Structure formats: C-alpha cells, structure tokens
Amino acid sequence: MTNLNVVVCAGIVPDPLQTLDPVQTGEKPGLRNEMMLPHVLDPWAGHALYEAAELVKETGGKLYVVSIGPKAKLQQVMMTIAQKVPFQLIAADAAAGGFSDSKQIAVQLAELVKQIDGLDLSNTLLFGGWESASRGAGTTLQMVGEILGVTDQFQGVDKISLNDDGSFKVLERIEGGKHLHSSCSGAPAVLGWATGYLPEPPNNPQIGMTNMRTIMPALQQAKPADLENPELTFTAVELPKQKRDTKIVKDISADEIAQEIIDWIKSK
C-alpha cells in the first residue's frame, strides 16, 4: 500500500499535573486560570499521532494533524510536538477545556478535514484518541467519521498491520484485557487509538525547524471555530472525589473479589 495518508484529529488539554479546578465562567463551566495553565497534546491523541507517523513512513503518504484549540496554546504545544514527527497542521481557533459540545467539535473538525488541499479521503485513514484526558465524551471521533461518510470505525485500537493490497488488520481492546482482531478491506476508516505500542519519539530539532515553516503560517491563518451549542447545559461540574476504603484480605479468590466489587457498584 503506497501513499496512504493519515489525518490525526488531535486536541490539546491543560497539563494534568496542574490544579484543574472547575469554575463557572460566564454561562458555562471552565477551569480556573485555564489560559494560564501549560497545555499538552491530549495523551490519547499523542498515541494516535506517533502510530500515524510510523504508518506514513511505511507507506510514503502524508501526515496531517487537525486541531481545534486556543491559538496561543496550540502554538505553545506545537513547540514540543513539532519536534517529534513531520506533519502538516490544520488548525482552528476556539476555547479548549473539556466543556465544549463534542458534536460541535466533530462538525468543525470534519470541516477542517474537508478543507485539506488535495486530500483523497478514499486513500486516507482518520486517526484520533479513543478517549481524552479532557472531559472525554468519547464520541467526537466517531461523529467526525460519520459526517465525512467514513463508516468503517475501530475504537480502542492498539495496533494496525497493513497488507500490500491496502487491506489491514486491527487490534481493538475489549473487556478482560483481550483484543478483538478485525480485518478491513482498506481506507477510508476511522481508528480511535488506545495506547498503541510505540513510545513517544525523542525531540528532534531538525524536524521541528522543518515543521515550523508550515505550522506558524497555519496557526496565523487559523479561523475562529464556533463551538457554541445553546441547547447544551451543565447542571453541575465537579472533580471526582477521592474515596478510599482499604481492607486487607489474603484468602479469597479473584472471582470473589470481582463479585464484591460488582455488589458495591450495584449498591451505589
């Protein structure tokens, strides 16, 4: 399979190490001091990006990164990501933070993909994160695929193996720590990545310098994206509360432990 392109939908999120404190900002929730927090590439999207880079290296295709986020923060994140792998950025300017409607984001992402000059969707795989370090509705990528008419979709992907005829095999995560093996006749397809198997590539400033020649103009040209959805309301927003009840047992089976957890969940 040659010249297979990959488009990675990659969001940015506030660095999870920071204090992420939900507060009311105007009519909807946000994070306290969100714009001042350092941002990172959403780790799930990161896995997708690094897997995609390996894939296009193999096929000789082109790698595109499509992202929606605050321009200033996108630029900051690109200072790191641009050094990892070669890609072309297509960006739109909008608030991040995990409180945007996933449908609105999907619509905007699909628009950005459609705008990629000369992209043949029939020869393209659409990658992204299966989950997100943000609020993580886990639905965005699926909707992007649907809007673009790409209905072969795989979620929780850990591996893709290309065949010479363009078909490929996919490992998807399922319950019990197992993988589902699937075969697909070829592009286009949507792959929502879990962690994959590749490590984060080391920084390579030469790649960075090359990437930045196209990334900076792309950021300057990034248009505002309308993510407003008046029908969306948040009744309450709070951080998960930590609760730990510890008991030490040494003589029960895994099945019994599992049953106890199920009973506890049912009781809640």
Next chain:
Amino acid sequence: MYTLATLPGDDIRSIMWRFADRFELQMLVQSVRAVARGPVARAVAEGARNSHEWTTKKSQLLKAFDESGITAVFMDPEYGGFIEGPKNFALALTAYELSWVDAGAATGSLAGNLALEPIHERGTEEQKRTYMGGAVPPQQGEDRIQYRGAFGLTEPLPYVGVETGMLGGKVRVADWSADKEPVLQVEKRGRFITNMDFANFVCVAVESDDDRIKGSCMIILEETDPGTFDRGAPTLKLVHQLSSTRDPVFNMKVPASRIIGGYTVKDGVILPNFSHAEIIDPVFKHTRVTVGLMTAAKLVSAVEPVIRYQRGRFRGGSLEPESPRYKLGIQQKEDALHRTAAVWAAGEAASSLGFAAARLFDELDPMEKEKEKYFREQGINKGRAEFKALMKIQQDAVNHLENDDDAPIGDPMIQYVITDSLANVLCPATKLWNTGEGATVMREAVSLMGGYGITEDCPGFLGQKWMDSQLEATYEGPEAVQRRQLSITMTNKVFLTQFGNWIQRLENLSLTHSDMGIKSLVSGMKIWLETLDYLQTHRDENNTKLYSSSRQGVTFAMADALCWLLSSYYQMEDVLQLLQKGPENAAVAPNLEGYVAFFKDLCFIQASRAAHQVAQICSELYYGSASTLPESGDILTPLLQELNANIAGVHLAKDRAAEALTMVMIPEALDYPQ
C-alpha cells in the same frame, strides 16, 4: 489588591526575556526541559550525584543531550547545527532549563561547547569543519565517531592553578624535517577538567619551551595521538556531580596543524597566529554569562517547592480541612511570605540581568567580526594600534551618547564601542552577582524548607542547588577575577555615559510608573555615580589615590555595588516589556494586570534592597576614607536622605506580594521527581 493567577509560565517568560517571536528558541526550551525534568531529574533522584565516578547512569545523559538537540545548539547550520546566528542567548536558555533541575548536567552540556569555543573563535576553517562538524551527533545511517571535547586550561595547585597569564603546560618541537610539517611534543597536566571521562579531544593551553616556537598557544590533542592520554583521577568535588571532572595528564606528539588558529614560520621559528590569551579572552568574555544564569534558575525554581511546602506543612494531622492552618500552613506567617518574596525577587533580578547580557552578546558577536574586518581593511593591526584607534572611536561614542542617546547610530564602529562597553560590564556583573549573591539567597531558600531543605529528597533539590551555586561562583573565573574586570570596565566613559542616560530615562519613567521602586533605584544609581566620581578624583591622607588598581578594598566594593543596581535595572526593564507586549498575547492578556502588579512589587522589593546595599558600601567608602568628613562638601548625605524618602511604600509592596503568594495557584505536584 491584584491576583497572581498562577506561577508565570512560558507565555510570560518568552515576553519578558524577548524570545516570543523566536520559535526555534521556544522549541529549544521545551526540548531541554524534557531532558532536565526527565532523565536528569531521575538521575538526581536516584542518587547519581553520590559518586565522583562517571557512571552508566550519568553517561546516559549524553545520549539524551544528543537526541534532544542540546549537543548541536552550539553549532552553526553549516556544521550541522539548527540555529542560525549567534548562540549566546540559546545557550543561556539551555543552561537555565537544565539548571532548573541540576546545574551539573548543565555544566556537562556546556563544557562540550567550551572545548569547541577556542576553535569557534579562532580556529582555522579546517579545524572548524573537523571538530564542530564532528561534534554534531551522527544522523541516522551516518557511521562515524562523534567528537566530544574538553577544555584544558586549569593546572594543578600549587603554583599555576587557573592563572591565565602563565602556564605550566609546555610545547616543544619533537621533529621538524625539511619540507614537512613540524611535529610538536605537548606536555600538560590538567586539574578540574570537565568531560574528561569521555572526551576524545582536548584543547590545551601551553607555553613554548623551545626557541623554535614563540609564545603560547592552544593545541588540540586527540585521544589517538601517540603518547600519554591519561584521563587522571576523578576530582573529588562536592558539587555538580552529574558532570565528569578529572585531573588528566597529557604527553603527546601532534602535528603543528593542531595549533588553534594555525601558525606561520618566520626565520625558522613557529609563530602561532594566536596566543593562548588571545584565544581565551574572547571565549571567557561571554561564556561566563551562562554560568551566572545557572544560579538564577535555581532561585526561581525554588519558589514552587517552597510554596507547596509552606502550604502543606500542617496537613495530615487532625486539622479541619477548611481551617486556615490546614489551607495555608506556614503561609499564615508574614516572615515566611516576605522571605519567599525576597528569594523570588532576587531570582527575577538575576534572570533578567543574565538574559540581558546573553542577548547583548548576540548583538555584539557580528559587530566584533565587522570591527575586525574594518581594522584589517584600514591596515590597523591588533594590539597597540587597534587600542589607539578604539580610544578615538570611544570619544565619538561618548559624544553621541551625550548628544542624542535615542538617535540611530550611523557608524557601526561607534555602535560596536557602545555595545562592547556594556557587554564588558554585564558579563562579569552577571557572573559575580548572580552566583555570589545567588548562593546567599539560595541558602535562604533552603532555610525556608526547614530541615527538609538539607535532605537529599528535598523537593526541587534545593540543598544540592545551594551547594552547586558555590561552585558557580568559582569556576570560569572566581569572584575576585570578576571584580577585577569590573573595576576597570565600569570606569569606561562610554559605559558611564550610558549609565547616566539610564538615570535620566528612569526618572522620566518614574513619572508614569510610580509603583515599582524606580525612584529608589535612581537614588542608588546616583549614590554610586557620585561616590565613584569622588573616589576617582580624591586622595587619602597619605596622598594615595582612592581609586586605583592596587586598592581593591575600594574598587572591588564599588564593583559589588554596581552589580546590585544592574540586576535591579534589568529586572525593571523586563517587567516594562511585559507591560508593553503582554496585551498582544491572547493567553497572557486576561491576567496581565495581576502579573505586572506582582512583578512590580518584586521590583520595588529588590530595588530598595539594591539601593541600600549600594548606600552602605558607598557610605563606608565616602565617609570612611578619611578621618574627617570630605572637605569638598558632603554630597552624599542629601542623596542618602533622598533614597530613604524614595522607599516609601516598599513594605506595603512586600505585604501585597506576600498576600499574592498565599493565593497563587500552583500545580498539584512538582513536574520532576525528588
């Protein structure tokens, strides 16, 4: 009361330190940070500093430096680097990021550059191509051994030590057959030589021990040259243990083409094109700035761990989570907050001074090349002739500065002289004040962590940083060397005229920015200037000049005083830059007011402290240099009174900064291990 939202991040720093529009430097910062807070921090946390030996764990850092681009920062693109133009500021940022975690790692990285500096400054084209190109990590598919260098100047004690004016290392002619290149015998013993565990070439400074070689020079020795390349014993240093340091011994035969900068033969004598001093001077002229920034990084890096420690001090007991004692911990106490603010203020001043110096050297580098070219075209040779020519241009520079400081300078030579005079002050000032005062302030930061501060697992490695700062005050020229240089360069009329212009400018600025202590800084500057003038024009009761090179009790003290003023001045410049450019950054603009207000308060705290340090030093010299008051009339007392009036409100600035420290949002945890 303003709000300091979060600790200042890259958006703010890139504006203050003037690299918001240089994405290659922003990428470099991220790249170096990943190494510093990743492999470097893990090495420190796992106890890699507890050995003098070069261990596997330490050597892995070289790979991290190579992969992240740190090794190649120094190189020009033609030799495989990725940053165009002068690299002083890029190297300063690199050192700052690495030293945020561990300055030994920074030293290890910079020492490779230091080895290449003589070649970069004075080397022949072939030498540059061989060693600078060879020092760039091999690319994928490239099969070659990477050059890693060491800088061999310092010699064993007693006797020579680091005296750059004389050398124990010797060079003789070993073989000189007709029509063949001479072969030289080089003998050198080194002490405290960084990178010696793995260096495969060393640039050594040696003196002729042979009538057929004139003067001194620097020579490149390679590991594979015939003779002894003994790496020597590890130096038993207490600090910077992530860098490799040994006391090597060399006795080798090398071709004369290894003389850095080449040579000519006249009347059967080898004349090196550059003496070792002519090579070392331009090297040390700017490399010391990065050392000063190492200590600056430590001070600013201490803020977050100190705040986290203060707030969490009493958590975990039976306190109610909503109680002030639980929430604020030691931050309920004014003293802890005021001292934290003072540490932060000093760190800001040190960073601002260091980065200003680094940027200035980036401006100066091309000017120096132009100057060299201009003088050679004019037939003006190095040495006395060049000195005389420069003296004439200096007067033109003073005239320009006195007449219209803001007018564009048409003559590049005048521009060079003005920039050079400032660089000659800022480099030693950064090295001297940042490391010397930095070490003292770092001790304060350690004390703010209680007993935790002097443990190996203190968050932010503050105890180690305190110790490390003492070495930074010493290597690449100890404090006395910096004071000596300053005592000469700070009396250059070109610098003093600029200094006077700064006073004018600051007085104007104080009318619109009355809340950052500008007036107190101006008072300090006037006190220093008047005292210097007095000392330079008066004699003591023994009719000896008060200001002369032999009176280091006077000249060195005045050098110390100037450094306080310079660091405070550049701190204010950076805050004014943030105020001006911050609104253009969408991420910064919404919270800009709070950041600027906080930084202004830190400026005031630092300016007041600086001015009073100057007042103390100058008072002692002015009033104490004779058994009676100066006959010329007391010029200092009115200025001292003015200073006291101009610090009105500084304690309120401390209180505001303190309150901001209780509310600033910090990350959940430090982003590197402990």
